[in-house]
Amino acid sequence: MMLDCALKTEKLNLYYGAFHGLKDVDFCVYRNAITALIGPSGCGKSTLLRCFNRMNDLIDDVKVTGSIFVNDRPIDSIDIIELRKNIGMVFQRPNPFPFSVQDNLLYGLRVHGIPKRQHAEIVERCLKSVDLWDDLKDKRHTSAMNLSEEMKQRLCIARLLTVEPQIILLDEPCSALDPIATLRIEELMIELKKDYTILIVTHNMQQAARVSDHTGFMLLGDLIEFGDTSKIFTAPSDNRTDGYITGRFG
Ligand SMILES: Nc1ncnc2c1ncn2[C@@H]1O[C@H](COP(=O)(O)OP(=O)(O)OP(=O)(O)O)[C@@H](O)[C@H]1O
Numbered sequence: 001m002m003l004d005c006a007l008k009t010e011k012l013n014l015y016y017g018a019f020h021g022l023k024d025v026d027f028c029v030y031r032n033a034i035t036a037l038i039g040p041s042g043c044g045k046s047t048l049l050r051c052f053n054r055m056n057d058l059i060d061d062v063k064v065t066g067s068i069f070v071n072d073r074p075i076d077s078i079d080i081i082e083l084r085k086n087i088g089m090v091f092q093r094p095n096p097f098p099f100s101v102q103d104n105l106l107y108g109l110r111v112h113g114i115p116k117r118q119h120a121e122i123v124e125r126c127l128k129s130v131d132l133w134d135d136l137k138d139k140r141h142t143s144a145m146n147l148s149e150e151m152k153q154r155l156c157i158a159r160l161l162t163v164e165p166q167i168i169l170l171d172e173p174c175s176a177l178d179p180i181a182t183l184r185i186e187e188l189m190i191e192l193k194k195d196y197t198i199l200i201v202t203h204n205m206q207q208a209a210r211v212s213d214h215t216g217f218m219l220l221g222d223l224i225e226f227g228d229t230s231k232i233f234t235a236p237s238d239n240r241t242d243g244y245i246t247g248r249f250g
């Protein structure tokens, strides 16, 4: 069952100082699928997500035990620049750089020294991937800060795609968006999973049910249950999962 994990953890524990934030988490994110993490506020969803691009390393007093694998390689054996190129992350609030649309997209290409002659083609490909090309092809030199929230979030996804990641981490990517924009971003995720592996944290259970193939339910740092989304939402094995998805707590 664990054969095709793009991301995997074994007995993963994380402590913020004395606080035990992740408890013996065994988790797998399958390749070319969408995996959702759900659970009440503070249960450790973002903490687990951040383990996969080593963002927790930036926090003082964090201790991690157990194993994390990316494509079956121990995460610590992977160069951090390479890791963050391969695993892109999208945040709750769209965070384009305060530059033009074009310069947002060229940023990663410049950092990674991609030859200039490839830039135009990559920009076009990535804007098309997030369905912004028609809207923005003639506005590439205007500030990204003037876009709608949805377009900013799409641009942030396009910005990741320029450096050809395999895996995309999304931490509540729709929480700043209205319901229509949310549905459109969900359609985009389903489109992107043909080429990418996606891990999404969401508070929106309908969203998890609509977009994901696999779902993990977390509670107080434990991964209580992990399995096919259809099963988690119709016949969960653990009554705490049942309680959460039926709205009895959280
Ligand atoms: N930098 C930190 N230092 C100390 N404790 C932290 C830190 N970040 C998170 N925590 C604690 O770890 C627990 C898990 O936090 P985390 O942000 O992963 O939860 P979450 O499931 O993403 O919650 P939410 O749904 O509100 O985003 C919480 O109790 C939180 O207070």
Ligand SMILES: [Mg+2]
Binding pocket: 045, 046, 047, 171, 201
């Ligand atoms: Mg969070």
